[in-house]
Amino acid sequence: MELSQIYAPVNNDLLKVEAALKAVSQVDFPWLSQLLNHSLEAGGKRIRPALTLLSGQFYNYKLEFLLNMALSIELMHTATLIHDDAIDKSDMRRGRATVYKIWGTEPAILLGDYLFAQAGVAVSGTQSIRCIRAFSETLMTISRGELNQAQNAFNLHQTREQYFQRIYSKTASLFCLATESGGILSDAPESSIQLLKSYGHDVGIAFQIVDDILDFTGTEQELGKPSGSDLIQGTLTLPAIMLNERYPADNPVKRIFEGQRNPEYIRMAIDQIRNSSIVDDCYKIARGYCEKACQTLQTLPAKPCQQSLRELADFIVKRRK
């Protein structure tokens, strides 16, 4: 199923988010304009803004506030990616050169800061102190998660629990914000806001697990970056944890994390994970989260947006990039 079909109830409004993102690049400072254009150009899946708009359709759909929220979330997401690429020294993202690669660390830091600020302006347009506060708390959670990831680079002794905590921080927390704020800004009852947040949490966790699987199973063309990137960065993801659990005495992940940064071991780890049941086992866990997410939706009003959110959960597990 195509995303545009899934997004059907909000497709028109997503075009408005796209237009607002384009407007962000229209500044009278040519270099900044160029940097913004490069970073905000269409190409992403826009899952987070879609989640906010769809979550806002169960009750009183207040378009202006929801558009501001959706915009702010996509801007915050973009800003974190720009900083991540500078931190990881990543050359490619979505098949294109990163801001870091083209312009260097310094502009990447400042452009990220500018986008955080622009996101802050957008979220202030929701007129909701609760959403504004949640927005900043989410950025705290994300930054904290990234610091934790940096501290644990090449640390083989991380548990699954630590892994889930980390992917909550770096990914699911923003999905939570997207769906929770959709509820808040449409005057949903508190119980429904919590259900939407729970849905966001579960699809967010599933989304990151799938991302971590694709880093091993995807081709460079599908991923828009080299496969095995996580191992190169020293990030221990679920498939790598499973490989290490199965062959604790010796395995290529262990060798890489213990200092043998040989490209051959990256290749070996990818092959061993692909040719084992690890991929299936990881997908099983991701599907479990998506099923739970869909169950959570059942007590919400039966509107087209409910069906969309169900299909989106399904898409998240089936996607190839």
Add this chain to the structure above:
Amino acid sequence: MELSQIYAPVNNDLLKVEAALKAVSQVDFPWLSQLLNHSLEAGGKRIRPALTLLSGQFYNYKLEFLLNMALSIELMHTATLIHDDAIDKSDMRRGRATVYKIWGTEPAILLGDYLFAQAGVAVSGTQSIRCIRAFSETLMTISRGELNQAQNAFNLHQTREQYFQRIYSKTASLFCLATESGGILSDAPESSIQLLKSYGHDVGIAFQIVDDILDFTGTEQELGKPSGSDLIQGTLTLPAIMLNERYPADNPVKRIFEGQRNPEYIRMAIDQIRNSSIVDDCYKIARGYCEKACQTLQTLPAKPCQQSLRELADFIVKRRK
């Protein structure tokens, strides 16, 4: 005059800001706690939070909201310094090693992001959409100014007008926010809010001019970093512009900016600026801004905070560090 005397009407409340800054470091993640402690430890002059609190005393002094605003401004300021140090690869600040120097670029980026977010949480505590929006707009202005500075590194052909635009962006805009928000959060009439903002602008410009003078006239011990840092970074400040205006054919600033990055020319530029009327001329301009700032205060209610703001303007020009 000591700062504690100038701050007399708000000294007790500044202690509360200090306590709130300390509380920010109390997180259950030891490394993050260490990074926060290092960055937020007492030592700064706390001019920006003092400006917010003093500006809030002309009308209805709502302590809780003003404390949140003062805290958010100091946190945003700290975050920008941490990112600046990573960008400039600065080893020292206020006589101590920078986060960048001790922990590297990556933690500096993430710690700055975390502090921006923490500042966002604090500003949401003002319950004022106007202050929240102004807060984010100010961070946009600062980031934009820093990008402009990066783009113009080692560009000798910058006018005084560009210089004033730049120091507005990087410094005075935050002073504006500090005083304007003090007015907003104390229910000041709109005309008084604008007067306070104008005062903030003028002392902010003066503050940065003096900073730029001290970079040439201060000792390493006073500055807490090597003198001549701006020239080393390729930042063209008012004293350097004046030197270049006076000796357009040949001067050490020109040589440095044209590629002769010889430490001897840094030394020569410092000596030539110190031994000329340039220092006095720059101070004259800074004093002009402070006098204008003090005149602006005259139509505000005659309360102790007015006297404090006048003394603070005076302190800003007379300080040695």
